[in-house]
Amino acid sequence: MIEQPGHIRQPSQTMRLIVIGGGYTGAAVVIHAIRTTLTPLWIDVVEPQADLGFGTAYGTLDPVHRINVPTNKMSVLPDDVDHLTRWLFDHQALPDAASTDPQGHHYVPRHAYGRYIEATLREAIVSARDRVSFRHHVATASAVDPSDELGAAWTVTLAGEAEPLRGDVVALCTGHSPPLLPCPVSATALADPRFIRNPWRRDAFAPIGRLDDVLIVGTGLSMADVIASLDRAGHSGAVTAVSRRGLLALPHGTFVDGIDFLDGYDLPRTALDLLRLVRRRMRDAAPTPGWQAMADAFRSRLPEIWRALPAKEQRRVVHRLLPFWEVHRFRIAPQPHELIERHRGLGRLKLERASIVGIDQDGGRLVATLKRPGQRRNERFFDAIVLCTGPGKAIADVPLLRHLLDRGLARPDAIGQGIETDLGSRILNCEGRAQPGLLAIGPLTRGSFGEMTGAPDIVRHIARVMVGLLEPVSSDTLV
Numbered sequence: 413m414i415e416q417p418g419h420i421r422q423p424s425q426t427m428r429l430i431v432i433g434g435g436y437t438g439a440a441v442v443i444h445a446i447r448t449t450l451t452p453l454w455i456d457v458v459e460p461q462a463d464l465g466f467g468t469a470y471g472t473l474d475p476v477h478r479i480n481v482p483t484n485k486m487s488v489l490p491d492d493v494d495h496l497t498r499w500l501f502d503h504q505a506l507p508d509a510a511s512t513d514p515q516g517h518h519y520v521p522r523h524a525y526g527r528y529i530e531a532t533l534r535e536a537i538v539s540a541r542d543r544v545s546f547r548h549h550v551a552t553a554s555a556v557d558p559s560d561e562l563g564a565a566w567t568v569t570l571a572g573e574a575e576p577l578r579g580d581v582v583a584l585c586t587g588h589s590p591p592l593l594p595c596p597v598s599a600t601a602l603a604d605p606r607f608i609r610n611p612w613r614r615d616a617f618a619p620i621g622r623l624d625d626v627l628i629v630g631t632g633l634s635m636a637d638v639i640a641s642l643d644r645a646g647h648s649g650a651v652t653a654v655s656r657r658g659l660l661a662l663p664h665g666t667f668v669d670g671i672d673f674l675d676g677y678d679l680p681r682t683a684l685d686l687l688r689l690v691r692r693r694m695r696d697a698a699p700t701p702g703w704q705a706m707a708d709a710f711r712s713r714l715p716e717i718w719r720a721l722p723a724k725e726q727r728r729v730v731h732r733l734l735p736f737w738e739v740h741r742f743r744i745a746p747q748p749h750e751l752i753e754r755h756r757g758l759g760r761l762k763l764e765r766a767s768i769v770g771i772d773q774d775g776g777r778l779v780a781t782l783k784r785p786g787q788r789r790n791e792r793f794f795d796a797i798v799l800c801t802g803p804g805k806a807i808a809d810v811p812l813l814r815h816l817l818d819r820g821l822a823r824p825d826a827i828g829q830g831i832e833t834d835l836g837s838r839i840l841n842c843e844g845r846a847q848p849g850l851l852a853i854g855p856l857t858r859g860s861f862g863e864m865t866g867a868p869d870i871v872r873h874i875a876r877v878m879v880g881l882l883e884p885v886s887s888d889t890l891v
Contacts, residue, residue, distance in 0.1 A: 426452040426545075427882045430568050430577050432553045432812070433585035434459025435467020436526075437854035439533045440488055440871050441583050442546075444878040446536045447489075451883055452543045456577050458553045458570060463526075465533050467587055470526030472612045476640035479525050480633060480745045481868065482517035485667070486525065488532055490872050499528050510747070517667075519745040549577070555815045556582055556850065565849040581882060584839070584852040588803030589810055594629055595781075600773040606796040607771065607778060611638050620796045623649040627780055627792075629768050630800030631655040632738070636748040638798050639761065643751060649795070651761045654782060657735050658765030660752070661744040665704035671697075673709040679720040683728035686717070707740050711863055715835070718862030723826035726859070730827045742866070771797060803855070805829050813856075821847065825859025833860045837877050853877065 429445055431438045434457045442455055457464065463471070479486055483506075487495040497518065500506040505524045512518050537546045555569040564578035591609070601607050605619040611634065620626060626642065628635050631653045639651065673693060680686040690710060697706040710717075718726065744752075755761035769789060770781035777793045807813045807830060816822035816831070820842035825832040830852070833839050837853050838846035853874060858864045864873065 425884070426454050427581070427884055428454045428564070428579035429456070429882060430566070430579040430582045431455065431457045431585055432556070432568065432582065433467075433587055433854075434461065434464040434548065435585070435587050436465065436469060436529055436867060437467075437587060437870055437874075438583075438585035439465035439529050440874050441585055441853060441878070443488060443533055443536045444871075444874050445882055446540045446544055448875075448878045448880075449882040450543075453540075453882060454545045454579075456547050456549060456568075456579065458549045458551055458568065458577070460550060460552050462550060463530065464548060465529035466523075466526035468612060470522045470529065472637075473523050473614060474612075474637075474641050474644070475521045475523070476644050476748075477522045477612075477637050478511070478519045478745045478747060479522055480519070480661075480743060481866070482513075482519060482664075482667070484517070485868055488529060488871055490868075490875050495532075496525070496528055499531065500524065503527075503531075513746045517664075519747060549573075553812050555812065556584075556821070557819065579849075581849045581851065583837075584812075584856060585854050586810070586812070586856060588855050589807060590804055591799065591801055592804040592806060594799065594801045595768050596770050598772040601771045601778055601797075604773055604778060608796065608798045611641070611798050611800060617641055617645055617647075620645075620647065621649070622647055624795035625649055625793075626651045627778075627794040627797045628653040628800055629655075629780075629797065630802065631658060631660055631763060632800065632802065633661050633742055633744060634800035634802065636661065636744055636752060638800060639752055639755060640748050643755070648760070651755070652764060652794075653761065654764045654766045654768060656765070656767050658763055659735060659739045660763065661739050661742055661749075662704075663746065663749045664743050665702040666700075667708070668701040668705040671701075671705060671709035673706065673713045674717075679717055681720065681722070681725070683721070683725045683733060686721070686725075686729065687733060703740070704743065711741065711869065714862040719835075726826050726862075730829070741863070807831065807856075821850070822852075825857075827859040829859045830856040831859075833857050837873070851877070 431441050438457060483497045483500060484493050487493050489495045500520060505520055506518055511520045537544060549570060551570040551573060553568050554571040557567050559565055559567040559578050561578050565580050566582045568577040568582060608616050610616060626649060628638055628651060635653050677689060680689050694703040694706050697703055766782040766784045768780055769783055772779045777795060778797050779791050779793055780797060781789050781791050783789045808817060822831045822839050823842050831839060833852050834846045837851045837857060839850045839852050840846055854870055855865050863869055
């Protein structure tokens with residue numbers, strides 16, 4: 413836990429920042445708030461976990477769970493691309509032959525990246541101790557409301573605590589919503605330790621025997637984590653991975669900066685126009701520098717492209733194109749990619765296109781009811797089932813977000829995946845007005861920007877948003 417008690421003697425000259433969520437996004441907000449603001453700051457972080465900077469993504473302790481982007485693309489300081497790589501060498505996480513590909517790119521364990529974020533956060537706080545007070549509240553925020561206290565804009569209520577927090581700026585950095593069950597699951601199956609809802613939980617795979625027949629629901633990057641963990645544990649039984657479209661994350665290619673995705677093309681106005689433009693530009697990139705470089709160039713212009721699409725076209729993109737985009741966007745690190753290809757070649761991993769419509773238990777084994785396209789449902793028995801279906805999208809099920817929606821302080825985005833913000837991440841109320849000092853940052857804003865899930869995208873956005881955000885408003889400007 414990082415703690416730097418309050419010491420600022422002139423509270424009237426101090427800006428108060430409250431960050432709700434202490435994973436990667438929340439930690440990055442604090443780092444950039446300190447780096448970009450000369451004003452004295454009082455920072456409160458509300459995060460129920462004792463450690464900051466890890467979250468779900470980087471809290472895993474399994475060394476085979478790797479970042480899927482090389483270290484020179486993952487610095488928390490966008491203006492210093494080698495900051496992470498230097499830190500890893502300085503702290504003996506590199507060199508590491510298992511983490512480095514033939515091109516010299518480093519894909520380190522995710523926990524090492526979490527330690528880097530935690531260390532950078534600590535360094536930022538300590539280096540600014542003459543003007544920054546910092547407190548970590550090991551708690552959960554249950555409400556955010558306009559403040560009734562003179563000189564404070566917002567009040568944050570903490571569950572189980574009588575005294576609320578008051579601040580000038582509140583940043584919601586709560587990350588992904590908890591995963592939802594993909595289908596009805598019987599009570600007996602839910603109680604079975606071999607039905608694994610959280611594959612990143614410590615010892616999650618302990619109930620799985622070496623020869624057990626395993627079903628993985630989902631074929632994205634989380635599935636790759638599970639394959640790597642089972643392989644490290646010596647599992648040699650059959651593994652079946654299913655998803656509706658049967659798509660696997662694609663491998664990396666050449667990393668090239670400076671490509672203009674639009675390059676004179678008009679902004680697309682429909683999902684079909686967008687699809688045609690993406691295909692055209694990826695053909696333009698073949699064979700050099702490759703479609704991967706063009707996909708990265710597309711991401712850099714995505715907020716502009718996304719906001720030019722009408723809401724109905726945004727929904728069409730999500731419903732029809734998003735799964736295909738994600739396997740190009742969220743590419744897999746070379747180590748798990750090679751492992752998956754090897755297991756498929758040996759026949760130990762089978763990929764199937766199917767929907768899962770029910771899970772039960774019968775005779776000591778788990779039963780999955782699957783439906784393949786154009787076929788009838790069929791029941792299949794497995795020794796273990798692991799869910800890798802990704803985060804949930806039911807924002808109304810999150811108590812804090814439900815409170816904001818009920819009070820009219822927020823409204824859902826057009827695609828139903830989060831809450832709507834303006835380009836500066838200010839949350840729009842039910843009437844569509846941006847609210848100064850109330851921000852949402854990270855995956856919660858994906859529907860407003862088209863993409864806000866990967867660490868590089870999030871930190872670049874934070875670096876832009878934080879500039880000038882915490883400077884006090886001069887009384888001369890209040891005319």
